[in-house]
Amino acid sequence: MNPNLETFKYDNRIVRAFAIATVIWGLVGFSAGLLIACQLFWPELNLNLQFTTFGRLRPLHTNAVIFAFVGNGMFMGIYYSLQRLCKARMFSDTLSWVNFWGWQAIIVSAAVTLPLGLTSSKEYAELEWPIDIAIAVIWVVFAINLFGTIFKRREKHLYVAVWFYIATAITVAMLHIVNSLAVPAGWFKSYSLYAGVQDALVQWWYAHNAVAFFLTTSYLGLMYYFLPKAAERPVFSYRLSIIHFWALIFIYIWAGPHHLLYTALPDWAQSLGMAFSIMLIAPSWGGMLNGLLTLRGAWNKVREEPMLKFMVVALTAYGMATLEGPLLSIKSVNALSHYTDWTIAHVHTGALGWNGFLTFSVLYWLFPRLYNTKLYSVKLANWHFWLGLLGMMFYVIPMYWSGITQGLMWKQFTSEGFMQYPNFLETVLQLIPMYKLRAIGGTFYILGACLMAYNLYKTAKAGVFVPEVEVQAPALKTEVAAHDGNDPWHHRWIESKPLVMTGFALIAVLIGGLVEFIPMWIIKENVPTIAAVKPYTPLEVLGRDIYIREGCVGCHSQMIRPFRSETERYGEYSKAGEFVFDHPFLWGSKRTGPDLHRIGGKYPDAWHYNHMDEPQLTSPGSIMPRYPWLLTQKLETNSLPARIGALRKIGVPYPGGFEATAQTNLQAQAAKIVENLKQGAITNAPPDREIIALIAYLQRLGTDIKATNAPPVKTAAN
Amino acid sequence: MIKNVLSDIGGIGLYGVISICLFFAVFTGALFLSLRMKQSVADHINSLPLEDGEPVQKGVSHE
Numbered sequence: 001m002n003p004n005l006e007t008f009k010y011d012n013r014i015v016r017a018f019a020i021a022t023v024i025w026g027l028v029g030f031s032a033g034l035l036i037a038c039q040l041f042w043p044e045l046n047l048n049l050q051f052t053t054f055g056r057l058r059p060l061h062t063n064a065v066i067f068a069f070v071g072n073g074m075f076m077g078i079y080y081s082l083q084r085l086c087k088a089r090m091f092s093d094t095l096s097w098v099n100f101w102g103w104q105a106i107i108v109s110a111a112v113t114l115p116l117g118l119t120s121s122k123e124y125a126e127l128e129w130p131i132d133i134a135i136a137v138i139w140v141v142f143a144i145n146l147f148g149t150i151f152k153r154r155e156k157h158l159y160v161a162v163w164f165y166i167a168t169a170i171t172v173a174m175l176h177i178v179n180s181l182a183v184p185a186g187w188f189k190s191y192s193l194y195a196g197v198q199d200a201l202v203q204w205w206y207a208h209n210a211v212a213f214f215l216t217t218s219y220l221g222l223m224y225y226f227l228p229k230a231a232e233r234p235v236f237s238y239r240l241s242i243i244h245f246w247a248l249i250f251i252y253i254w255a256g257p258h259h260l261l262y263t264a265l266p267d268w269a270q271s272l273g274m275a276f277s278i279m280l281i282a283p284s285w286g287g288m289l290n291g292l293l294t295l296r297g298a299w300n301k302v303r304e305e306p307m308l309k310f311m312v313v314a315l316t317a318y319g320m321a322t323l324e325g326p327l328l329s330i331k332s333v334n335a336l337s338h339y340t341d342w343t344i345a346h347v348h349t350g351a352l353g354w355n356g357f358l359t360f361s362v363l364y365w366l367f368p369r370l371y372n373t374k375l376y377s378v379k380l381a382n383w384h385f386w387l388g389l390l391g392m393m394f395y396v397i398p399m400y401w402s403g404i405t406q407g408l409m410w411k412q413f414t415s416e417g418f419m420q421y422p423n424f425l426e427t428v429l430q431l432i433p434m435y436k437l438r439a440i441g442g443t444f445y446i447l448g449a450c451l452m453a454y455n456l457y458k459t460a461k462a463g464v465f466v467p468e469v470e471v472q473a474p475a476l477k478t479e480v481a482a483h484d485g486n487d488p489w490h491h492r493w494i495e496s497k498p499l500v501m502t503g504f505a506l507i508a509v510l511i512g513g514l515v516e517f518i519p520m521w522i523i524k525e526n527v528p529t530i531a532a533v534k535p536y537t538p539l540e541v542l543g544r545d546i547y548i549r550e551g552c553v554g555c556h557s558q559m560i561r562p563f564r565s566e567t568e569r570y571g572e573y574s575k576a577g578e579f580v581f582d583h584p585f586l587w588g589s590k591r592t593g594p595d596l597h598r599i600g601g602k603y604p605d606a607w608h609y610n611h612m613d614e615p616q617l618t619s620p621g622s623i624m625p626r627y628p629w630l631l632t633q634k635l636e637t638n639s640l641p642a643r644i645g646a647l648r649k650i651g652v653p654y655p656g657g658f659e660a661t662a663q664t665n666l667q668a669q670a671a672k673i674v675e676n677l678k679q680g681a682i683t684n685a686p687p688d689r690e691i692i693a694l695i696a697y698l699q700r701l702g703t704d705i706k707a708t709n710a711p712p713v714k715t716a717a718n
Numbered sequence: 719m720i721k722n723v724l725s726d727i728g729g730i731g732l733y734g735v736i737s738i739c740l741f742f743a744v745f746t747g748a749l750f751l752s753l754r755m756k757q758s759v760a761d762h763i764n765s766l767p768l769e770d771g772e773p774v775q776k777g778v779s780h781e
Contacts, residue, residue, distance in 0.1 A: 010770075084770045159766040225767050234764035239752035246748035251741065272737065279741065471773055491751035495763070508744065515737050 004475045006154065009468040010083045014096040016370055016465065018076035021104060022069055022359060023453050028111075029064030030449060034442040036061055040592065041435045043615075043625045050629045051115040055551025059126040060114040065351060066124060068107045070215055073359040075099065075142070077222035078165050080366065082146065085162055085225065087155045087473040091148025095141050102138035106131060117549035118188040122203050122584055124210050125179050129190045132180040139176065143169045150498045154473045158495045160241040164221030166502055167249045171213040171509045178513075179206035185646035186639050189545070193650055196579025197264055200587055205256035205513055212252035213509075215350065216318075219358050220248075223291050223315065226362050230307050236293035240286055242491050247283035249505060251276050253512035258329035261338065262561040263587060264576035269516055270331070276512070277329030284322030291315045306381035310361035313389060317353020321346060336411070339557055339591040341431070342403025345396045352392045352445060360384065360452055367456045373463030380455045387448035394441025402434035406591075411565040419568055424594040429621050530577035533704045535652045536697070538640055538662040539669040543697025545643070546690050547586070550627065557588035558597040558701065571598035571702065578704060581652050593624060600703035605673050606680020608695045630691040637666065637688075669696055 039045045039054045046052040079096065083089055090096050109131050113119075119126040127135070146169050150162065158166075179202055182190035192199050228235050235241060257265060257273025292315055295302065302308045324346050328337050337343060368375050375381060409427040412420035421427055494501050536544060547553075560566050562573040574597050579585055603611075610617050613631055615624040641659035648654045670687040673695055677685045685692070 081767070085766055087770075155766060157763050157766070159763060161767070228764075228767045232768070234761070234768065238760040238764045239755060242752040242755075243745070243748045247745050250744045254737075275738075276741070469770075469773070471770060491748075491755055494751075511740060512737075 004477075005472050006475050007470060007472050008089055009470050011079075011089055011093060011096065011468060012370055012465075013467050014090065014093070014100060015076055015080045015366070017100050018072045018079060019363060019366060019370070021100070022072035022076055023363065023449075023456065025064060025068035025072055025107060026356075026359070027446070027449055027453065029061060029069045030442070030446045032057055032061040032064055034439060034446060037435065037439045037442050039625070040623055041432050041439070043623050046625050048626065048628070050117070050550075050627075053550065053625045053627075055554045056115050056117055056119075058551060058554040059119060059123075060111065062124055063110050063114065063126065064107070065355075066210070066214065067110070070219070070355045070359065071103060071107075073355070073362070074168075074214070074218040074222070075103070076366070077226065077362050078146070078218070081161055081222065081225040082149055082165065085155065085159045086149050086153030087471075088149055088153045091145050091152060095145040095148075099138060099142045099145060102134065102141065106134050106138060109134070113188065117551075119548060119551065120180075120182065120190060120192065120584060121548040121551070121553050121586065122179065122192065122199075122206075123589060124207050125176075125203070128188045129180070129182055129184050130187065132176070132182075136173070136177060136180075139169075139173050143173065147498065147502075154476050156476055156496050158498060158501060159224070160235070160238070160245060161221040161224040163245050163495075163501060163505070164217045164224065166498070167245070167505045167509070168213050168218040168221070170502060170506050171209065171217075171249070171253075174506075174509065174513075175206045175209050175213065179203060183646045183649050185643045189639065189643070191643075191646050191650060192584035194583070194585075195651065196582045196585050197266075197576045199583065199585040200260055200263070200579075201257065201265060201269065201516065203585070204259040205253075205516065208256040208259060209253055209509075211347075211350070212255075213249075215355055216252075217249065219355060220244075220287055222358060222362060223287075223311070226307075226365060227291055227294055227311055230305060230311065230361075230365055231295055231298045231301060233294065233298060236290050236296065240290045244283050244287040244290060246508065248280075248287065250508040250512070251280050251283060253509045254516070255280060255329065257516065258334070259589065260587075261329070261331050261334040262563070263559050264574050264579065266576075272516065274329050274331055278326045281323060281326045285319060288315050288319035288322070306375070306378055306385060307361045307365040309382075309385050310357045310364065310388075313385075314354050314357035314361060317349050317357065317392075321350040321354060324349065335561075335563065336407040337403060338561075339589070339595075340403035340406040341399045341434070341590075342407065343590065345399035345403055348392075348395055348399065352388075352395060356445075357388065360388070360449075363452065363456060367459045368463070370466060371460050371463030372466050373459060376455050376458035376462055380451050384448040384451045384455070387444050387451065391441045391443070391445030391448060394444060395438050396441075398434040398437035398441070402431045402438075405430055405434075410569070411563070413565070419565070422569065424569070425619055425621055428592070428623060432623075528575070528577045529580065530575065530705060533578055533580060535581045535647070535654060536700065537669055538644065538666040539693050539696040540700050541643055541647070542635060542637065542640065542666070543693035543695070544586075546630070546694045547697055548584075552596075553586045553588045555588075555590065555592035555624070557591050557595045559587040560595055560597050566595070570595045572705065574702075575705070578702070581647075583647060583650055583652070596698070596701055598702035600699045600701040601706070604680050605676040605695050605699065606682050608698055609677055609680070609682055609685065609691060612691055612694065630694060631685075631689060633690045635688050635690050635693050637663065640666070 035045065036054050036057045046054070050056070079090065110127055113128060113131065114126060118128050120128060146165060150158065181193040183193065184190045194202050224235055224241065254276035255273055257269045258277045261270050261274065292312070295308070295312070302312055327333055328342070328346060364375060364381055406427055409421050409430065414420050494504065558574070560570045560572070560574045567573055607618055609631070611619065612627045614626055615622040640662050644654050644659050644662055667687065670692045673692050674685055674687045
């Protein structure tokens with residue numbers, strides 16, 4: 001008997017808690033998605049409530065799926081596999097439970113605040129600053145628990161899954177903190193530290209890498225652990241996994257600007273984003289192939305084991321999404337695809353296929369082991385598989401169709417050179433059948449997930465929960481016995497040194513971000529200034545905050561690309577210098593409705609008033625919900641000084657003492673709008689309602705450069 | 719393509735070249751390290767997910 005043998009216990013309680021949470025939040029997140037999907041062909045489904053509009057629920061859906069469903073799934077897999085790969089119990093049970101309950105509290109606070117309209121509007125980072133701080137704290141708790149477990153491990157070498165967990169922990173912390181930097185203007189309102197182009201670059205660096213390091217690297221770690229477990233054979237190539245890991249984390253971080261192609265972002269940053277996105281195909285496919293080839297000689301198991309079926313589809317979806325992503329990053333393809341439902345199809349290949357199916361796969365494998373029994377029904381699991389797969393097909397195929405249709409219709413000119421579809425609504429109405437089909441797909445997917453929940457519940461009832469598993473393993477020797485263990489030219493050396501591994505991973509993910517950020521921050525030429533662009537008036541500031549609260553950015557972009565099809569439809573293309581006071585930027589990523597950057601002055605004030613009250617009055621067939629509460633709710637102006645003060649702190653040049661005159665300024669502008677409304681036969685509009693502020697903001701949009709006859713662009717150089 | 723990328727980086731000279739060189743350095747570095755790894759070592763690390771530690775009591779083990 002080995003005298004160094006130590007006896008210890010793996011903690012299954014925390015794994016079970018996260019497993020149950022991922023099932024519950026998954027159903028919530030999917031259902032929220034189905035609800036908003038239905039609202040796109042049935043706008044009244046918000047039941048005329050301001051808390052349930054598409055604009056407010058879309059971030060609830062995305063946050064629920066990313067941070068609640070995948071987040072809990074990730075913790076479930078990490079807490080199970082890390083203990084076993086390190087041959088050690090988690091560093092601290094207390095930290096494990098702080099991680100669990102803290103994360104659930106964050107999810108609940110998101111579920112409350114987002115429908116209330118408390119949002120920063122930055123995609124997948126919508127939560128306001130107190131919740132952002134809570135996320136940072138809980139993430140640090142998770143990281144301490146992760147590294148603590150790694151440091152007390154009994155297995156010298158860190159398996160590839162653990163490298164991915166380390167990369168996830170450090171990079172998500174970095175992304176979250178940098179992107180969430182903001183100045184508060186009250187308990188539930190803040191303004192991004194960055195403005196316009198810089199805010200866009202930071203945001204999409206964050207959002208793209210949230211996909212990379214929250215949804216991808218963590219799940220690749222799970223794949224590297226659970227796939228060999230289920231297949232009962234080691235991963236195809238350990239060497240390939242080394243290249244996969246380093247190349248993936250190094251390249252991914254550069255690719256964020258591909259979300260901003262043809263925008264006002266400097267061209268060099270766009271080109272870097274595109275080039276590195278194309279390079280990403282190599283490591284991504286390396287990882288997919290490493291997973292699929294692990295099953296060589298074991299494909300018969302795929303027929304019998306539901307877990308492997310889900311895993312194979314997850315890997316295939318990963319491969320498809322990571323091929324499509326780089327192709328969508330090619331500027332000429334992106335010219336067609338950007339702002340369309342094509343992007344929605346793309347992300348759902350990843351979310352439903354990769355994250356969804358991989359989570360289901362791990363759950364089917366884990367529950368029988370946690371309860372020391374067999375899966376209740378393989379037949380039900382197979383039903384889930386086919387319903388899920390069919391649901392996915394019904395989701396993504398109509399969305400591809402819809403996206404390409406949208407893109408082509410927006411760009412279509414007649415032989416005489418006029419726009420074929422000058423009314424944006426024509427292009428929307430074409431898509432309604434696709435939206436209905438998509439909802440059918442979502443329904444199938446949810447039905448499948450319900451079957452899984454029932455199956456797992458019955459499995460748990462049939463077995464006896466194993467809260468702890470007692471095992472033995474030799475203690476880790478302090479001296480290095482391995483013949484090549486001290487040679488820094490061996491990857492094995494890096495693997496046995498968690499701090500070195502963390503340091504290298506941090507350097508790898510820092511480089512790409514810094515290369516893109518530093519020139520943006522220090523070289524003025526990147527954001528040419530425009531003398532005519534002035535800060536928003538107090539009424540416009542409040543109007544802009546209502547625009548943010550209602551989530552208008554979820555359907556309307558504010559970024560006209562320099563294409564004839566866009567300048568014909570919307571007006572002059574958007575310039576970087578027009579956004580220097582936009583904290584946060586509101587360029588958007590999707591045009592379910594038209595771009596609004598040049599909406600200012602396009603219609604009379606009364607048109608906006610009527611449109612917000614009943615969109616179908618001004619735009620027959622519109623799928624925008626009604627916003628009648630804007631006409632009745634009183635504009636909250638008490639926080640105006642705090643808002644102006646916060647904006648001044650981050651560089652908006654309001655003169656000192658502006659707060660004192662802000663109210664008068666606001667009332668004067670509101671009175672003017674009320675006068676304008678009277679000309680449009682709206683004689684009963686009080687000046688202190690929210691609609692007045694929103695109209696002020698909308699009428700300001702994109703008008704600054706129209707105010708001057710001088711050449712609009714003045715660069716720092718001239 | 720590289721020419722296009724570089725010509726568009728006005729005023730910051732070698733940034734693009736350095737970035738792409740860094741990428742190739744990381745990629746070839748990872749390749750170099752992985753190829754130097756002995757098969758026996760790779761096999762050992764590869765088998766880690768399949769070894770959870772020796773169960774003390776049979777019947778409560780998952781495996």
